[in-house]
Amino acid sequence: MSAHMIDIVNLVKRYQTGTVSFEALKGVDVQIDRGELVSIVGPSGSGKSTMMNIIGCLDIPTSGKYTLDDQDVTKLTPNQLADIRNRKIGFVFQAFNLLPYATAFENVEVPLLFARVGGRKRKQRILDLLDRVGLADKVNNKPTEMSGGEMQRVAIARALANEPEVILADEPTGNLDSSSGGGIVELFHELWREGKTIVVITHDSALAAQTERIIHIRDGLIEKVTHGNQQGRRAAHVA
């Protein structure tokens, strides 16, 4: 077993809009270890989301190699990819992407249904997850009946539903004020201390600083990788 949870080599993503072709990623190499907490920063349009979507198996690269947990993702069938999205990866979107008509409970339930988790166990798991993100009293609220911070917590609970090893978050605090954003960041730190591999895209340099490693992207290429100030914590946790 390789130490890398995520191993990307020479990744290229080209978008075709009509006759215009645009290369959003121009050959990117990234390795992320198991249990690492990494942030991705860069100017708008630099290709952060494009990369994250490929890591999250929500999109496929034009070329390059992507190995997730020792599996060559580019060789998987659509159904295998669906199962990876369901069990191995928890994805948190900037825009939450909750089902608007469903309650918090029902939103968290969706990935559990796809994973065939049975009745009583499923119910208990949903209530535990919502309790964990501090929404025990909002179980039956719909997205329209919740604040942005609360919606993002539902989304995080949903991402955690099948105990994925990898959590990916694309600007999870982008739509939140600083206090609800702070709560979300705290949640990610907790998950990291539990051993999850976490990758976060952010515009917020303060947030980026609270990670182990910061990957800087510019114009579809990795500009540099710097250290955050979080090394100690994980070491402490491991020890």
Place this chain on the structure above:
Amino acid sequence: MRPWHYLRQFFIDLSRQKLRTAMTTFGIFWGTCSIVLLFAFGQGLREKQIQSQRGMGENILVIWPGVTSLEYKGLPKGRRIRMTEDDVKSIRQQAQLIQRVSPEYIRWGIPVKRGRNLNNRRVHGVWPEYGEMRNIIPVMGSRFINQADIDEQRRVCVIGDRLAKDLFPRGGGPIGETLLIQGVPFVIVGVMKEKRQDSSYSGRDAWKIWIPSSTYRTMWTQPYPNNVVAQIVPTATGDQGESEINSILARKYRFDPDDPRTLGVWDTTRNVAFMKNLFDAFQGFLVGIGILTLITGAIGVSNIMYVVLEERTKEIGIKMALGARRSYVITQFLSETMLLTLVGGFLGFLFAALIIRIFPTFGLEEFVGIPRVNLFIGVMITVLLGIVALGAGIFPALRASRLQPVQALKLF
């Protein structure tokens, strides 16, 4: 995924997306209901038309004696021409276009007695062919007048259904019972099966008494029948039949066969033809409206599918991001459409059936007949609209399911 997982998700989606569910269901409901109603009323009208034709019989000519209105070969106009039973026999032998014919002697106000029931009735003397022509169908276990009755001048009679009820109010078969017609005993051999009759020339068949023509002539001295009833072959028109009879009689009585006044003829095929044209036009009108309604319904349903396209694509994107397989997306869409179609179609059919059920209370059957529910049409329309709904929705759903999740999420 196990079925109940599908179902749980399915019913969450359905019950939460009330507007989308309600709109699609209503589209199918509306289309099914209106077309079933249209066809039901069309069917009612058709049956009414067929029935009123049945009352008189099909392709019937009724011929009365008359007076010549043209001079012919030196003979003056204004001569009275009357037919005898022998003339009717020559029509039966010679005419090519006439398949059945019978004289009809009629006498009004004849005292008819059965126990205490004594009333003046109408008595008709006819040949056996008369029954078949005029659609006088004997009830089970009874018969119409036959040739032996004629040959032996039997005192037998056939009576209308209403008269039978009047004479035998307590039920019990009138067959074999005796009636006193002008004091002479007649055995009842037949009762007419109840029928609808919308036109007549000498009262309703339901109240009549028919006896053999030969017996009639022993009772009353009447050399000429009141009229002749003829049935032309289905391939001929009423006019052709009429001119054939005219020419047979004109030879004997020496009148102008083209004289329209000599014989009075009621050509029932003429109003049948008129009714048929009217009905065909109306049927075409109904089909037109039906097609328009169907198109409207189809547009409505596909519009609804289009309105929810964005929402649905986003939903598919979210679910795929959370691990839904493609087969799940398609199955969900198919079962949703199928369920809504079934429910909408069923409700539409039920509603139409309800309207048809309470329709008789409006008392309009006289004019438009009794509407008839046609289950087949209901099922057909439901299936058709279901296919439209499926067609309008399946392609976007298929397309969304083929996309990468992020594409489906970003599509709108």
